Amino acid sequence: MDMVKKIKNLPDSPGVYLFLDDKGRVIYVGKAKRLKQRVASYFRRGKVRHARLELLVSKIRDIRIVRASSEAEALIYEAGLIKDHRPKFNIELRDDKSYPFLKLTLNEEYPRLFLTRGKLADDAAYYGPYVDVKLLKEALSFMKKVFPLRSCRRLHKKVCLEYHIGQCPGPCCGKVTKKEYSRPLGQLVAFLEGRKDDLIRSLENDMRVFSREKEYEKALVVKRRVAALTAVQQLHDRSARPMFGELEELQNTLAMTAPPVVIECFDISNTGGTQAAGSMVKFVAGKPDRAGYRRFRIKNVIGANDYSMIREVVRRRYTRLSRDGGRFPDLVIIDGGRGHLSSAEAELRDLGLKQITVVAIAKEFNHLYTLGRKQPIRLSPGSRLLLLIQRVRDEAHRVAIEYHRKLRQKKAFESGLREIKGIGEARERRLMEKFGTLNNIRKATVEEIEEAGIARAVALAVVKSFQLKADS
Secondary structure: OOHHHHHHOOOOOOEEEEEEOOOOOEEEEEEEOOHHHHHHHOOOOOOOOOHHHHHHHHHOOEEEEEEOOOHHHHHHHHHHHHHHHOOOOOOOOOOHHHOOEEEEOOOOOOOOEEEEOOOOOOOOEEEOOOOOHHHHHHHHHHHHHHOOOOOOOOOOOOOOHHHHOOOOOOHHHOOOOHHHHHHHHHHHHHHHOOOHHHHHHHHHHHHHHHHHOOOHHHHHHHHHHHHHHHHHHHHHHHHHOOOHHHHHHHHHHOOOOOOOOEEEEEEEEEEOOEEEEEEEEEEEOOEEOHHHOEEEEOOOOOOOOHHHHHHHHHHHHHHHHHHHOOOOOOEEEEEOOHHHHHHHHHHHHHOOOOOOEEEEEOOOOOEEEEOOOOOOEEOOOOOHHHHHHHHHHHHHHHHHHHHHHHHHHHHHHHHHOOOOOOOOHHHHHHHHHHHOOHHHHHHOOHHHHHOOOOOHHHHHHHHHHHHHHHHO
């Protein structure tokens, strides 16, 4: 391995570097604000190094990197890679105990929320771990103000200062009932367990009601509660999912108000309009949510009209989602160009879903088309943002093609086999499993067809049917 050439080709941007030995094992993981500069520093001639570092350098045979959008994100990658590989040359082998958790003492009569460094085998609820301790402490302090819970380890006989400054409801002296205490507690639990959407919508509705009734102080309290919920969730997302940095980059590129955590992407596959199919794939926090995938057999479009097909699948998807009360995506991606984008946007507008951001990505040049811009956004080749969008788009394309192929195959069998006396659904399936394609069945002998569990008389009928069609 030519280390000089390897280092020369490293990017001068944030990320994580991994050193490997002659057996391909990771022996050291480090983070850097500037990868090329940091890695090169290990190999500078004449540099005085202590024995441990000298030994490390002598064993390096290869270098791998993981790009990051910032040094903070690189810190997250570094911690995860050290946990995964446990490299022998890392001075500190970190585990979850290196990072703080939020602990909610649900095992107590009046639960408390506080920061802790370790998880115990108790009945409390733990959230995390979080890598940004400073930000976590700020969020915890803010949450105590808007979700007042007791913080003392044991209940006292009289109220303390926190009660007087509004950060404790005073359960120790009966200032609050268990039912009243449970309201902010339940809201917090719902959010931290991922059931935040309905909660935030409910709180925003409360805020509007208070404002309309000119109860501005109550409206402000609710507004702070919504802000606190959002801040902590974003903190957790950054800690738990390094992909969040790419979502933030996508947010900035599209001028969105928040990172698109939930993305849905549509594609159409058809051959001359025959057995046309559509697909919708769902990504959550940059990862595929395969349980959320949907496949559509085009029902209402005749001929090869991709624009109308896009409108049909978008309409069917979000009409159903509205009826079922599901969560709408933050971003919709359409595989196609400006015409596909306009078609999808028109359908969303007709459905009253103008709040959903929609873009289209063209296959040829990887241009990103957006509403309100005459020129497409040209994403840098090889950029992490482009790779994310391509990954989502390619997955939608794969699902659409597979479903389209399945529909064509089913149609071919229906038109070619079920017309033969003695061939029903079960025998058709046996032939499909054995031969794979209709063309292979057409070439098969009577004996080969019999091997699929088909009676000889029926096998003869199959062979004869294809011979007659070939002679006609």
